[in-house]
Amino acid sequence: MAQLILNHLSKDFGSGKSPGNGRPAVADVSLTLRRQGFLALLGPSGCGKTTVLRMIAGFEQPSDGSISYGERRLSDAGGALPPEKRNMAMVFQSYALWPHMTVAQNVGYPLKVRGISGAQWQKRVGEALSLVKLTELAERRPAALSGGQRQRVALARCLVTQPDVVLLDEPLANLDQHLRKAMEETFRTFHERSGATMVYVTHDQAEAMALATDVAVMSEGRLLQVAPPAEIYARPEGRVVGGLIGRGSILRLPLAENGDRQLGWPVLRASLGSRDGVPVGPLADVLVRPEHVHRGTDGVLMRVLSSVFEGERFALDLALPDGQRLKAFSSVAIAEGQTAPFVIAGGWRL
Numbered sequence: 001m002a003q004l005i006l007n008h009l010s011k012d013f014g015s016g017k018s019p020g021n022g023r024p025a026v027a028d029v030s031l032t033l034r035r036q037g038f039l040a041l042l043g044p045s046g047c048g049k050t051t052v053l054r055m056i057a058g059f060e061q062p063s064d065g066s067i068s069y070g071e072r073r074l075s076d077a078g079g080a081l082p083p084e085k086r087n088m089a090m091v092f093q094s095y096a097l098w099p100h101m102t103v104a105q106n107v108g109y110p111l112k113v114r115g116i117s118g119a120q121w122q123k124r125v126g127e128a129l130s131l132v133k134l135t136e137l138a139e140r141r142p143a144a145l146s147g148g149q150r151q152r153v154a155l156a157r158c159l160v161t162q163p164d165v166v167l168l169d170e171p172l173a174n175l176d177q178h179l180r181k182a183m184e185e186t187f188r189t190f191h192e193r194s195g196a197t198m199v200y201v202t203h204d205q206a207e208a209m210a211l212a213t214d215v216a217v218m219s220e221g222r223l224l225q226v227a228p229p230a231e232i233y234a235r236p237e238g239r240v241v242g243g244l245i246g247r248g249s250i251l252r253l254p255l256a257e258n259g260d261r262q263l264g265w266p267v268l269r270a271s272l273g274s275r276d277g278v279p280v281g282p283l284a285d286v287l288v289r290p291e292h293v294h295r296g297t298d299g300v301l302m303r304v305l306s307s308v309f310e311g312e313r314f315a316l317d318l319a320l321p322d323g324q325r326l327k328a329f330s331s332v333a334i335a336e337g338q339t340a341p342f343v344i345a346g347g348w349r350l
């Protein structure tokens with residue numbers, strides 16, 4: 001299994017059509033996806049995710065840079081291997097199933113196109129259907145399936161050709177929240193069993209974190225950071241990534257320049273205290289996760305602006321003495337309007 005490599009990849013649709021300020025849709029994106037990795041491409045609408053995916057698939061040609069799979073050059077500004085020669089499969093949010101064909105015929109269609117029939121066809125369609133747990137529904141037509149089942153047919157159809165790379169463009173966008181959770185499990189199994197490298201476009205960060213081996217965050221055509229989920233959660237780079245990944249609050253705190261990025265309570269307490277008087281350093285952005293904020297006698301007094309019961313815990317919105325807002329969790333109810341001492345056990349300088 002080879003690695004998928006994007007090397008200084010850019011796409012400019014031309015000045016007339018480009019998004020704001022004539023900037024390219026994708027600008028200088030470089031990354032190497034580990035073998036059999038599962039990359040989630042995450043970012044706000046219009047940041048260039050789908051354009052990257054379409055360039056990998058071969059539907060768009062880069063304006064600059066290149067895409068390789070192992071030793072094979074797939075695209076560069078000089079030319080591109082056509083999509084059907086890349087051994088990749090793409091799954092869309094619209095599923096794109098043939099309505100007049102049964103589930104088995106839909107799944108087996110790519111094999112038919114490749115001239116595979118008979119026992120070999122039966123075997124491979126059977127295996128693909130079994131993987132997505134659709135064996136029982138093999139003879140149904142798409143109209144008689146639920147949204148989740150249709151998406152599983154689309155997955156089985158892309159699996160049947162044993163692609164090296166599977167590209168997924170918001171495949172769960174049309175499903176309700178409950179079904180999305182169930183489908184995440186299907187995607188995980190699909191990834192493990194198929195051995196394919198997967199690239200998954202989404203703007204749901206929780207979905208990206210739950211599924212991927214690596215998360216890439218894009219903004220305005222640029223790649224801001226790529227890292228495994230736990231790493232990007234603990235050590236995001238900059239305000240955009242810090243604000244997009246997980247829940248948290250970004251505080252502006254006076255801190256000495258060039259200090260540690262991982263901040264403990266003594267440093268945080270000193271910088272919170274210093275806001276009453278003269279700041280000890282320039283203001284820095286500090287990300288605080290709600291699970292790191294808790295009640296403590298040596299804490300700083302904060303006011304509970306709201307307390308919302310979420311089932312397993314309460315989500316608090318706190319006000320710091322200078323008015324900045326901070327999210328926290330609490331296992332017990334705390335009355336709104338109450339003032340109590342809270343400790344910030346850890347923060348991350350963005």
Ligand SMILES: Nc1ncnc2c1ncn2[C@@H]1O[C@H](COP(=O)(O)OP(=O)(O)OP(=O)(O)O)[C@@H](O)[C@H]1O
Nearest residue numbers: 013017018019025044045046047048049050051052
């Ligand atoms: N064929 C095209 N011609 C001109 N501009 C395009 C074309 N395709 C995309 N764009 C522009 O490029 C930018 C990036 O689009 P893209 O679809 O890649 O974003 P995205 O991150 O996938 O967004 P979304 O999450 O909304 O699907 C957008 O501003 C879009 O308008």
